[in-house]
Amino acid sequence: MDCIITLEIGTTSTKVVVFDMLGKQIASNKGAYPTFHNHTHISEQDPEQVFITALFVLKSIINNHLLSSKRKVRAIVFSSSMHSVLPVDKNGNPLGNAIIWSDNRAASIAEDLKKTALGDEIYQKTGTPIHAMSPLAKIAWLRQNSKEIYGQTAKFISLKEYVLYQFTDEYFIDYSLASATGLFNLKSKKWEEDSLKFAGITTDQLSTPVPINFDGFKLKKTMQKSLHLDASTKLIIGSTDGCFATLSTGAMQKDDAIISITSGGAVRVFGKECLTNDKGTFFNYILNDDYYISGGPTSNGGLAFDWSINNIYKNIEDDLDKVIPQLFNELTKVQAGSNGLLFLPYLQGERAPIWDSNARAMFFGLNITHQPIHMIRAVLEGIIFEMFSIAKSILKHRQFNALHVNGVYAATPLWSQIISDVFGMPVSISQYPLSANLGSAMLGLTVMGEYKSLQEASSIIPSPIELNPSVSKHKLYQKLFDIFESLTDKLEEEFRQIAEIQTKN
Amino acid sequence: MLKEPTNTDNQISSGNHPTDPFFIRTLNFNAASERPVYVVNDHEITMFHLISGNIEWIIDNQYFTILPNDLLVVYPKSTISWVESSLDICTIYEIRINVESLLAPHIHKPLWSGIHHAEFNVILNLFKHYNPAIIPECKFPAEIVSKIMKEIANEELGFKTRTYALVDELIISTARCIGKSSARNTDFKEQFLILDKMLRNNLSHQWTVAEMAGIVGFGITSFTDKVKNHSGFSPLNYLISLRITEAIKLIKNTDISMTHIALRTGFYSSQHFSSTFKKVTGLSPKDFRKKD
Numbered sequence: 141m142d143c144i145i146t147l148e149i150g151t152t153s154t155k156v157v158v159f160d161m162l163g164k165q166i167a168s169n170k171g172a173y174p175t176f177h178n179h180t181h182i183s184e185q186d187p188e189q190v191f192i193t194a195l196f197v198l199k200s201i202i203n204n205h206l207l208s209s210k211r212k213v214r215a216i217v218f219s220s221s222m223h224s225v226l227p228v229d230k231n232g233n234p235l236g237n238a239i240i241w242s243d244n245r246a247a248s249i250a251e252d253l254k255k256t257a258l259g260d261e262i263y264q265k266t267g268t269p270i271h272a273m274s275p276l277a278k279i280a281w282l283r284q285n286s287k288e289i290y291g292q293t294a295k296f297i298s299l300k301e302y303v304l305y306q307f308t309d310e311y312f313i314d315y316s317l318a319s320a321t322g323l324f325n326l327k328s329k330k331w332e333e334d335s336l337k338f339a340g341i342t343t344d345q346l347s348t349p350v351p352i353n354f355d356g357f358k359l360k361k362t363m364q365k366s367l368h369l370d371a372s373t374k375l376i377i378g379s380t381d382g383c384f385a386t387l388s389t390g391a392m393q394k395d396d397a398i399i400s401i402t403s404g405g406a407v408r409v410f411g412k413e414c415l416t417n418d419k420g421t422f423f424n425y426i427l428n429d430d431y432y433i434s435g436g437p438t439s440n441g442g443l444a445f446d447w448s449i450n451n452i453y454k455n456i457e458d459d460l461d462k463v464i465p466q467l468f469n470e471l472t473k474v475q476a477g478s479n480g481l482l483f484l485p486y487l488q489g490e491r492a493p494i495w496d497s498n499a500r501a502m503f504f505g506l507n508i509t510h511q512p513i514h515m516i517r518a519v520l521e522g523i524i525f526e527m528f529s530i531a532k533s534i535l536k537h538r539q540f541n542a543l544h545v546n547g548v549y550a551a552t553p554l555w556s557q558i559i560s561d562v563f564g565m566p567v568s569i570s571q572y573p574l575s576a577n578l579g580s581a582m583l584g585l586t587v588m589g590e591y592k593s594l595q596e597a598s599s600i601i602p603s604p605i606e607l608n609p610s611v612s613k614h615k616l617y618q619k620l621f622d623i624f625e626s627l628t629d630k631l632e633e634e635f636r637q638i639a640e641i642q643t644k645n
Numbered sequence: 646m647l648k649e650p651t652n653t654d655n656q657i658s659s660g661n662h663p664t665d666p667f668f669i670r671t672l673n674f675n676a677a678s679e680r681p682v683y684v685v686n687d688h689e690i691t692m693f694h695l696i697s698g699n700i701e702w703i704i705d706n707q708y709f710t711i712l713p714n715d716l717l718v719v720y721p722k723s724t725i726s727w728v729e730s731s732l733d734i735c736t737i738y739e740i741r742i743n744v745e746s747l748l749a750p751h752i753h754k755p756l757w758s759g760i761h762h763a764e765f766n767v768i769l770n771l772f773k774h775y776n777p778a779i780i781p782e783c784k785f786p787a788e789i790v791s792k793i794m795k796e797i798a799n800e801e802l803g804f805k806t807r808t809y810a811l812v813d814e815l816i817i818s819t820a821r822c823i824g825k826s827s828a829r830n831t832d833f834k835e836q837f838l839i840l841d842k843m844l845r846n847n848l849s850h851q852w853t854v855a856e857m858a859g860i861v862g863f864g865i866t867s868f869t870d871k872v873k874n875h876s877g878f879s880p881l882n883y884l885i886s887l888r889i890t891e892a893i894k895l896i897k898n899t900d901i902s903m904t905h906i907a908l909r910t911g912f913y914s915s916q917h918f919s920s921t922f923k924k925v926t927g928l929s930p931k932d933f934r935k936k937d
Contacts, residue, residue, distance in 0.1 A: 171877045171886070172875060174837075174838055186890060188890045188893045188894055192889050192925065195926065196878075196882070196925060197877065233898070365927055366926065366928075
């Protein structure tokens with residue numbers, strides 16, 4: 141019996157899922173690693189630990205689930221988070237930790253570049269918003285602030301490229317991941333000279349870009365032996381977590397938007413054209429020759445919800461896992477609109493649609509009857525209002541009438557129903573939680589010839605649960621959203637002032 | 646050998662008494678008291694249990710407000726002072742525990758504490774990691790201290806043994822509370838980060854699952870489940886992944902011998918290191934170094 145393995149190098153853990161050739165899950169396993177925050181604006185991961193964890197999880201799933209049942213591994217498909225930067229020397233050894241997507245050290249470099257004509261030009265060519273998250277800004281930061289590392293760097297790669305290098309001794313990067321660097325020209329599918337010049341690097345310091353179905357490399361001998369695989373196992377380079385999670389909704393040929401809420405969140409759409417505007421609001425990632433995935437990201441998704449539970453909910457004595465079901469019951473009982481309480485969720489500044497790192501959170505409308513549970517529901521609704529404001533800016537360019545939701549937060553019944561009510565649109569809830577791995581499997585099975593196209597591979601997606609919006613709740617949410625939007629508009633100057641005080645302290 | 650607690654002592658002297666297992670007294674501050682700077686002795690863990698009053702503390706240049714019933718645990722070499730203000734009056738139990746006599750027990754001198762040596766190492770690590778630790782709203786230190794005082798005042802049969810046992814209880818209860826109070830209001834993700842940091846900083850230590858569980862204030866069973874759920878690893882496998890990760894860095898970036906790398910990363914022999922390393926990476930440490 142044949143199978144394929146999908147390996148997703150995520151922000152908190154590496155998840156490995158084995159699928160049979162019909163796209164049914166056979167086994168899954170994960171291994172976590174920490175993110176280091178030595179300062180508030182720093183987010184780093186240890187590349188050796190990420191690699192060892194990936195190897196460990198891969199080995200244990202092969203040893204425990206595949207060897208005994210004599211399953212043959214036809215292919216391994218890779219995916220990862222976007223935007224990480226790891227400088228390595230000429231021997232491929234890491235020069236320090238990997239700087240991951242949430243790292244904010246390059247904020248002022250990005251802000252300065254964004255104001256210039258060059259910044260706009262780079263955005264139009266690369267489709268990646270000019271922001272601290274983008275490897276373009278991070279490499280420019282290393283050049284200015286870490287001359288020793290910058291001078292020794294033979295290549296700037298991502299954690300995914302590092303893991304692939306350990307498996308194959310070769311440097312390749314898929315178009316999806318490359319298109320998230322701010323260094324890659326979406327039209328020519330080549331490294332963009334303007335970006336390279338700004339970052340101070342040359343093409344030979346980056347990996348060779350290839351399409352996501354690329355399989356022109358092999359596991360090196362020692363790895364084959366260690367993993368009990370042979371040269372016939374194909375390695376497929378794959379794509380990113382965002383692209384695969386979006387693919388796994390099956391929304392490719394429909395005019396639907398995809399709402400993902402994990403610790404952050406995003407509203408995404410498929411399209412044959414890029415989605416750029418003069419404000420530099422939207423990201424654009426290459427999926428394949430036909431499709432781009434475009435949209436806007438928020439920094440304040442599930443993380444803001446967790447913050448509210450940890451800091452507002454009073455009943456937490458011992459175990460959060462036990463309290464959550466009870467909390468969700470209580471939240472469901474609170475009326476839509478949290479008795480007129482609003483929350484602006486900008487705990488970590490905000491990316492789309494306002495792109496304002498000074499933005500700060502607030503409760504608005506508190507009165508004497510509000511209790512902690514209203515505040516938590518208001519946080520949840522506030523996060524969804526923020527998703528709606530991203531969607532609104534997309535709707536100016538691209539029409540959609542239905543939604544798909546995925547991600548650990550959004551795919552719960554309470555969240556999904558509120559999403560449906562706020563948007564006033566029907567919602568399909570993904571029933572498979574490891575969405576990036578499912579998208580990987582769709583690609584893997586297509587490359588292996590089981591399906592003719594990614595569209596056809598959609599048949600492996602478990603059928604989603606459908607929800608419909610309530611008209612009366614939607615009307616109420618519309619009124620609240622108007623206040624939400626106008627507060628955000630009005631407070632720009634106050635955000636700046638309060639952020640200045642907070643930075644000084 | 647034991648110093649009797651005094652109820653009136655309001656002067657802080659940094660008296661040196663390296664052979665005493667512990668030292669307890671009551672401090673009374675009032676507006677007129679002197680406020681000397683106080684450095685915790687090298688060989689001592691010091692606990693302060695605030696009985697009444699309110700006074701602002703400066704520990705290693707950081708300000709802390711400590712309220713009645715709070716227990717403060719301070720690691721050696723920390724500097725403590727108090728903010729001058731005319732309003733504060735307070736009473737504090739000061740408990741100093743001689744760490745040296747526990748860490749390097751002499752064969753000739755009977756070991757006074759019943760705490761297992763390895764466990765005590767973990768407890769000390771805990772105190773060091775959380776230094777200064779403030780355990781809010783606890784009653785047990787004052788209760789134990791008053792029992793100790795009674796034992797010493799009455800000198801009944803077996804009072805020394807009982808006193809030492811009470812000091813052990815104080816140490817262990819405090820250590821358990823530190824892990825638990827760090828667990829309050831945070832999810833396991835945060836606690837796992839604390840543990841991860843502790844493991845990284847002490848990779849050469851021969852960790853047991855019981856010790857790891859103690860760091861975050863759990864029993865072994867629920868700890869193992871939680872780690873597995875959160876990380877996908879069993880606690881010991883997570884530790885191995887950290888050890889191999891560190892070993893790879895040392896192999897790539899230094900010329901340190903394999904034996905030393907093995908010891909530094911917590912493997913008990915170079916054979917154990919070599920076989921574990923090969924099991925995980927597919928290469929022996931020597932071949933791995935050659936390749937680079």
